Amino acid sequence: MPHKSFVWLCLLPLVVLTVAFFLLPMARLVVTGAEGPHGLAGYLAILVEPRYRATLINTVLLAAATTVVTLVVATVAGMFLQRHRFPGRAVLIAMLTFPLAFPGVVVGFLIILLAGRQGLIGDLSNRMFGEKLVFAYSIFGLFLGYLYFSIPRVILTIMAAVQKLDIGLEEAARSLGASPWAVQRDVVLPALGPAFVASGAIAFATAMGAFGTAFTLATNIDVLPMLIYTEFTLAANFATSAALSVGLGIIAWAILALARSFSGSTVAAAG
Amino acid sequence: MRDRLIFTGQLLFTLLVAAFLVVPAILSISAGVTVNYFRGISSGVTLQWVFQVWELYAGTILLSFVIAFATLAATLVAGVPAAYALHVRAGRLSRIIEEVITLPLAIPGLAIALALLFTYQGFSDFRRSWLFILTGHVIYTMPFMVRSVMAVFATIDIKTLDEGAASLGAPPWRRFRDVIVPNAVPGILAGSLMVVTLSLGEFNLTWMLHTPLTKTLPIGLADSYASMRLEVASAYTLIFFVMIIPLLVAMQMFADQEQKR
Numbered sequence: 001m002p003h004k005s006f007v008w009l010c011l012l013p014l015v016v017l018t019v020a021f022f023l024l025p026m027a028r029l030v031v032t033g034a035e036g037p038h039g040l041a042g043y044l045a046i047l048v049e050p051r052y053r054a055t056l057i058n059t060v061l062l063a064a065a066t067t068v069v070t071l072v073v074a075t076v077a078g079m080f081l082q083r084h085r086f087p088g089r090a091v092l093i094a095m096l097t098f099p100l101a102f103p104g105v106v107v108g109f110l111i112i113l114l115a116g117r118q119g120l121i122g123d124l125s126n127r128m129f130g131e132k133l134v135f136a137y138s139i140f141g142l143f144l145g146y147l148y149f150s151i152p153r154v155i156l157t158i159m160a161a162v163q164k165l166d167i168g169l170e171e172a173a174r175s176l177g178a179s180p181w182a183v184q185r186d187v188v189l190p191a192l193g194p195a196f197v198a199s200g201a202i203a204f205a206t207a208m209g210a211f212g213t214a215f216t217l218a219t220n221i222d223v224l225p226m227l228i229y230t231e232f233t234l235a236a237n238f239a240t241s242a243a244l245s246v247g248l249g250i251i252a253w254a255i256l257a258l259a260r261s262f263s264g265s266t267v268a269a270a271g
Numbered sequence: 272m273r274d275r276l277i278f279t280g281q282l283l284f285t286l287l288v289a290a291f292l293v294v295p296a297i298l299s300i301s302a303g304v305t306v307n308y309f310r311g312i313s314s315g316v317t318l319q320w321v322f323q324v325w326e327l328y329a330g331t332i333l334l335s336f337v338i339a340f341a342t343l344a345a346t347l348v349a350g351v352p353a354a355y356a357l358h359v360r361a362g363r364l365s366r367i368i369e370e371v372i373t374l375p376l377a378i379p380g381l382a383i384a385l386a387l388l389f390t391y392q393g394f395s396d397f398r399r400s401w402l403f404i405l406t407g408h409v410i411y412t413m414p415f416m417v418r419s420v421m422a423v424f425a426t427i428d429i430k431t432l433d434e435g436a437a438s439l440g441a442p443p444w445r446r447f448r449d450v451i452v453p454n455a456v457p458g459i460l461a462g463s464l465m466v467v468t469l470s471l472g473e474f475n476l477t478w479m480l481h482t483p484l485t486k487t488l489p490i491g492l493a494d495s496y497a498s499m500r501l502e503v504a505s506a507y508t509l510i511f512f513v514m515i516i517p518l519l520v521a522m523q524m525f526a527d528q529e530q531k532r
Binding site: 009017073081094100106109113238246 | 277278281282284285286288289291292293294295296298299302308309345348349350352353355356357359360368371372374375376377378379380381382383385386387389390391406407409410413417437443444447468469472473474475478479489492493496501504505508511515516518519523
């Protein structure tokens with residue numbers, strides 16, 4: 001057998017699997033989205049219908065807030081961990097990265113243990129102020145859950161980027177009389193720009209599509225994945241759920257593609 | 272003095288973040304072995320909840336392992352040869368294929384699951400079996416295997432090795448088996464760890480694809496969070512941690528080793 005046909009043979013199983021279980025189903029999803037009573041206009045519902053639009057805005061705001069706070073937290077902690085050597089550092093890094101593979105449902109449950117009806121925060125606030133603080137099932141609980149699975153992902157990227165920084169540039173700025181704050185603002189943070197874009201896009205796309213955490217926590221918060229789920233299972237509104245899924249998929253994909261064109265490669269994993 | 276202050280401030284902040292991530296996990300582990308969580312750990316330590324979980328949910332744990340290893344087999348059989356082909360035939364078509372198989376990382380699992388449901392709901396035997404969940408897991412984890420193996424090919428001169436073996440008269444499939452695969456082992460191992468870890472914890476796709484008879488561990492977890500007492504849910508989570516943390520540690524050790532090279 002000539003080498004060229006052997007190489008094609010190597011590709012064959014992957015191509016068959018991808019076509020049968022990804023490309024065909026995706027095409028079917030797009031078609032289903034247009035099979036509702038409004039036809040192709042069903043795709044506009046996500047923007048036109050007030051309830052769907054409100055959910056979309058809600059989800060985008062929540063994902064954006066998660067991204068910004070995660071970037072700030074991960075930069076402060078990541079820079080510190082990469083620049084200093086002290087006993088216990090390896091353990092601290094392990095603690096900050098181990099939730100990487102926790103499914104969204106588990107993260108939701110951990111937030112319930114932290115801020116739910118029998119949670120630690122409620123217990124402490126009850127002892128200190130005589131009032132039980134319970135917010136696991138509100139949008140703030142969801143936000144905390146999204147932070148929980150975003151921080152480990154982002155911190156690894158930031159640490160890798162800090163490691164590659166040229167310390168000589170910072171020393172040069174300092175020797176020219178720049179204050180520590182000015183060095184951070186004018187030298188370090190701009191150099192980390194590509195890492196912010198790449199990891200921020202991952203955090204945003206993951207938060208947009210996160211289903212498990214919302215499923216465990218969001219009894220009465222409207223986020224896009226929960227809306228799709230209820231449209232599909234409770235309302236049996238197949239066309240709408242398909243159209244909304246296509247919309248969600250395009251948003252998540254576009255954010256990642258945009259970030260990649262800015263700053264090289266990005267890899268996400270669902271939360 | 273000032274540096275000292277900045278250092279302390281940053282350390283405290285980092286410790287606070289670590290506490291946010293670790294404390295809930297510790298709460299969950301301790302709740303899983305506490306007689307009565309409401310009264311606290313002073314009510315006694317017990318394994319009764321773990322045993323109860325085992326009685327109720329052993330099937331889900333078993334099915335999760337079956338699906339994880341079937342996913343691993345499928346990603347090995349389809350992913351490793353494909354990584355080789357995509358590497359040696361680097362061109363426009365290869366780039367497109369790589370893009371397409373990476374898409375499931377960007378598209379939320381919920382959307383992929385709905386797409387699979389709309390396409391295959393007519394095939395009721397297939398839809399009802401665990402193989403339906405398997406297809407979702409394979410599509411979702413495939414890019415990790417392919418990329419991990421391709422990353423290894425990028426660091427070694429696979430073409431020269433391949434041509435060397437060819438000049439000695441070895442046919443393509445033997446070269447693949449005896450030269451290419453042994454050289455790709457680090458990437459295959461790293462990819463395998465990732466695939467198994469992700470498959471064991473996968474929820475977003477699986478929740479839509481499962482049936483009452485094909486429940487995996489994360490599905491059982493969601494089930495117990497909704498309907499069981501806190502101690503049982505925690506004990507179940509504890510079992511999940513015990514399964515997943517060795518894999519995470521292995522993955523971390525592997526990454527450290529790669530960095531040293």
